[in-house]
Amino acid sequence: MLTNAGVPVESEAEHSAPDPARPTLFCFSHLRWDFVFQRPQHLMSRFAREMSVIFWEEPIEIDRRETAYLKVRQADDFPNVRIATPHLPQGQNEARREDALRRLLDAHAASCSRPIVAWYYTPMMLPFSRHLDASTVVYDCMDELSKFRFAPEQLLDLEQELIGRADLVFTGGASLYEAKKNRHPSVHCFPSSVDRDHFAKARRELSQPADQAELKHPRLGFYGVIDERFDIDLLRQAADMRPNWSFVMVGPVVKIGEDELPRAANIHYLGGKTYEQLPAYLSGWDVALMPFAMNESTQFISPTKTPEYLAGGKPVVSTPVRDVVRTYGHLQGVHIASDADGFVRCCEKALEQSREGGDWLAEADLILSATSWATTQARMSGLIAEVLGERASQTASALLVAAE
Missing domain, CATH: 3.40.50.2000 (Glycogen Phosphorylase B;)
Known part of the structure; x- marks a missing residue:
């Protein structure tokens, strides 16, 4: 058991110093990495060739007498993808759960290289991560989750907040694109692809x-x-x-x-x-x-x-x-x-x-022949690079002004 900033972290991943040349991509997903290999896995495994990917999963409940901790493991066959699974004591109210998740996230993010890209598959992970010092925020809307069975009541409000915070909005198909295109100035349609x-x-x-x-x-x-x-x-x-x-x-x-x-x-x-x-x-x-x-x-x-x-x-x-x-x-x-x-x-x-x-x-x-996950990821990466370049330029300008 490792401890970082007073927060327990259990890690099965190989430990190494952050590579300052590689951004860190935090992928907040409602789908677990080992559930079904689909859009998130296709894209994150390819982004891992140029970024350090942290795949943040839904929490797992533990005994109410235990202390919250984050389990981190390396994804099989993908050395630059680490799966982070929070473990939270059962019976906590929403405020305590969010506070615990925020502390676990902060502790883990403290050791990650910058800049950070925050990538969301679900708006439901925004409450504990909205403060993350991300240089780019991406909302990859692969499904209209509000239409699914047992969708949380607050999902639509959180999605609106996420769209407002996002630098880029990607959609998993043409129908989703039509539904989202007027809600953000930079919405891009990336339909499901194929290997x-x-x-x-x-x-x-x-x-x-x-x-x-x-x-x-x-x-x-x-x-x-x-x-x-x-x-x-x-x-x-x-x-x-x-x-x-x-x-x-x-x-x-x-x-x-x-x-x-x-x-x-x-x-x-x-x-x-x-x-x-x-x-x-x-x-x-x-x-x-x-x-x-x-x-x-x-x-x-x-x-x-x-x-x-x-x-x-x-x-x-x-x-x-x-x-x-x-x-x-x-x-x-x-x-x-x-x-x-x-x-x-x-x-x-x-x-x-x-x-x-x-x-x-x-x-x-x-x-x-006109579609592949490699092409889709490359186009997404280009859009992210543009945003990161703009952020770096803005930071450099601000430092120059401060120095004058």
């Missing part, structure tokens, strides 16, 4: 995972978080209409009860898998699915899995999510349906494409 090489592995015959290998074809699969955005009724109806199809659901179940999930002999829930495992599962499917419910929680989503499925060489069947329709709906390999009958008919067309091939995949590849 093409990683998912292109699925175009080869890969060794099948044990829990999928015995499932009969045709296999129609989904991977991702199964939550209130997932249309469980659509899955139930489709499985009932086509009992000879195997519906493969890969991913953790969150915010909905296991008893709410449809159960049938041809629906298979395989649980969460790592990012590295996904191509193997995808390679064994005939069609990739996106059965999202059309409700408030999906109004602004831009699913990362759309380009991932296509990169893996699978035709896609989706409900009419707005950003999917406008970006990919014109492609031969992407089929859109709003009800169970239409969804099943689209799956039949996609199965035919999967068997017979055609030019649909070449068309998809042309679209995918």
Whole structure:
């Protein structure tokens, strides 16, 4: 147990002096690093090549008799990403929790190199971090969190404050961009991208995972978080209409009860898998699915899995999510349906494409060639560098005036 400024810090990361040539990026995230490898992980792992990244997670509760502490560990395979997880005694009121989080943050930030970039995925972490001496504040709005189940009442007010403090606002899709573009002078649309090489592995015959290998074809699969955005009724109806199809659901179940999930002999829930495992599962499917419910929680989503499925060489069947329709709906390999009958008919067309091939995949590849996480991160980095350059110029001017 280490102690810095009187605050306990438990660290599993290798200790080294801060590199003064590398800025520090504090990423405040409501999604844990090890939950699902998606936008935050793609971007932070790439920013770590030029900055020291601190990935600040939601607190974990400990016994009320224990003292608050910060556990810091190095992310597997990413040496410049450190995951900071606060541990707070249970039963504290909000004011005490925020005070404890503020002290833990201050103690950790004291040893970090400057300048600091504060990057937010959630406005809910603003109360304990708004005082941080950040040279640049970024709000990367990847979801409209206020529309999600169990959203805190104060979220919208805190988001407005965060937008007011931010130097840059990024959005995870076109619909979010339209919703935010008039609320800040520097809003930039960065839709979900894809690591093409990683998912292109699925175009080869890969060794099948044990829990999928015995499932009969045709296999129609989904991977991702199964939550209130997932249309469980659509899955139930489709499985009932086509009992000879195997519906493969890969991913953790969150915010909905296991008893709410449809159960049938041809629906298979395989649980969460790592990012590295996904191509193997995808390679064994005939069609990739996106059965999202059309409700408030999906109004602004831009699913990362759309380009991932296509990169893996699978035709896609989706409900009419707005950003999917406008970006990919014109492609031969992407089929859109709003009800169970239409969804099943689209799956039949996609199965035919999967068997017979055609030019649909070449068309998809042309679209995918224009996007990558590396390009997205590089463009974001350029915008941050502009802000940091302006701050440095302002500081130098102020010092010059003070010296006169």
